[in-house]
Amino acid sequence: MAWPLLAPLVVAAAPKIYEEVIGRPQKRERQARERLREEQKRAQQSEQRLAKLLNDLGYDEDEPAITEDVIKNARKTVGYDPKKKNIVFAGNVSVGKSSLINGLCNKGGDDDGAARVGSNQVTRNLARYEIPNHPEVVLYDIPGAGTQDVRAFRYYHDQMLYAFDTVVVVHDTTLTEADIRLLQMCIHSGKNCLAVRTKSDNHIRNYAYDKDCELEEAREIFLRETRHDIQSCHKEITAPWPEKEIRIWDYIINSRSVRTFMKGKPSPKEADTAYIDEFDFIFDLSPGLVINPND
Template identity: 35%
Template sequence: MNLGKMIRDDEVEFTMKLLDDDIYEGKKTDEEDFEMVFHNDFTEDLVGDIDEKNKQKSRTMRHSSSYENAQAFVQEAKLDTEIEEAGTLLGLNNYINNTKEWWASKKINVAITGHSGVGKSSLINAIRGLKPKAIGAAPVGIKETTTKIQKYEFPENDKVVLWDLPGMGTGKFKQETYINDMELSKFDIVLVVTATRFLETDVWLAEQAWGLGKNVIFVRTKLDFDLINASRDDQDAFDEAKCIETIRMDIRKHVSSCSDAAEFSDVIYLVSNPEQGKYDFPSLVTKLRSLMNIKGVSICRVLQQHLEKAIKAKRDAAKHEFTSSKVVSALYGFLPVPKLETALNQHIVEKIRSKCLVKFNLDDESLGKVSDEIDLSVESLKAYHLSAFNTEQLNHVDKLYTQSEEFRFSKFRRYSKYMIPVIGSVLSACKAPHTIQDCVDIICGIMAEDEYYLVQLRLEKLEKQLRPI
């Protein structure tokens, strides 16, 4: 079963959010160490079980490490220059198009390690969908065939590389120097492989890799041999499912001494290399695909966070603009003609709306340029995706102004100039700028969310483009 042909399921993926939902929140642990929490991935507050909380913390550390590494792949100064020259959406798109080939060129390195003779080379062939004698397959045999680090690229993408490491524990590759000899720090994912129970040295190796910030997977090979032996020993009472569960529980027992045992219990896979459609092999492939995707997801999250800050800053700045419009609205407040003030101020709000459409890249010209990049037509965006075009308040600024005025001011305040000519006119003049400001706040808030939504649509497409397999 070829890794590139497996169905995607339960993968690490880029997650969309609202502008004011904090996907990244700095928290202090009990040890006062700063950690990055991805709320869309982990809901620690909802977890009551202590072991599950430990798993969440471990996963947070893995994702935080990927996020921090991905920051080196995003040149924020260059991104800001593109945005300044072309606007948020087009600037982001220009930056992505100029950089995505460089991102895609980054290799994903997967180490396959363990004691000699456990089937590491066979596992590499199985993951790559190759027969033992196929061209490019890892050599297998009853003797220890891996005596030096061997590199095996994926047929679908040569940027994904499996590295067959010599077995630990032989005279040539001692445990004391194995981590440095194999340069384990250079790998993104480490598979610890055994054909029997995981020994203390296997757990030690996993802990060392975990301590280096690597994602670790335990793989128990040759499951078919165990099932055949168990069936031969007791043919009448043999139950395959119970036998597999017994083996799994025995493995969990042997990794329970590890400080990260709560996390490791979820990454134990029982496989038979020749039978790639059975046992845990499909789940192993899915897990590998998910971990291989972390780099792309982390790059998108770095961009997401950066653009979120930029759009929020633009939104907050825009809310303090339009001073001249507010001054004019105050002058309209002195007009004694019934409904004339309202009509003129509604016209001011319409002009502000038009300016904000351009400011937040939601005008027809901007949408036309970005629509091809997110695979949605301008008509579809307006009809189904963007609140600026399907929200009643923004489609009918007369209602927006009237409702804002009614919400803030009493009926007496709204009509005071017709009841108390001089004082009422002053009150009316003071009222209008506040109403305009409320309208500006609503317009900027909705349009900023729309722009952020379009940014995330583009990042969602980028994440798919960066998937290695």
């Protein structure tokens, strides 16, 4: 075929050829460059978030790293039992850590072997408690963080929280800044943790007094407001890890009802002491605890 006859065909196909040979590779390159820029931006944001988190936690670069050896030695010091689930109760002074441990051990504050309870009975050293008939767990009571000035990193290291299997952050009202940091410290370190709100009986009675209503109504309002608060605290706890699905539970309980549960008794009828999250909390500590050995 003669060239002049081919020319219109070539002209007609030119845009397609241009698109195939030059346009598409250019587009792919542009997309790859955009993807790379996005990835770099994400990496930079997550680096900034980590730097902010470490600063918020009070990270101290002079603190030796938590190596296998460090954990082994700490476990020797605290009396860790590798055959059991070792659960430590952390949190501020007077939030109810010792009372909760006593509830789980089915003990009153004045019973033999009970954890010392009350505002003048601050736990100065680590103490270890076993639950009668439940050899699968061991509970540890540690000194409270004392003041809000004790940074999470310091508390985590000083109390050797890395030695335990589960850290329970006990608190009695909304989570404080210190509680949130401690939970974040646990998440950052890959340590299993949960939170528990104590003294619900007191709160419900206070709501009834403040709102001048019956205990039943006070319980409803308290639960609605508290669940809402738990949700917003959860957002704050997990904010440094937007790319991860992290779930930290915060259970609403009172220590006396925990004891009633551990005795194998049904929920009290009264609105201030009827069970709230006692079952879920005790089950999540260790499923075997909800089975009454006397049944």
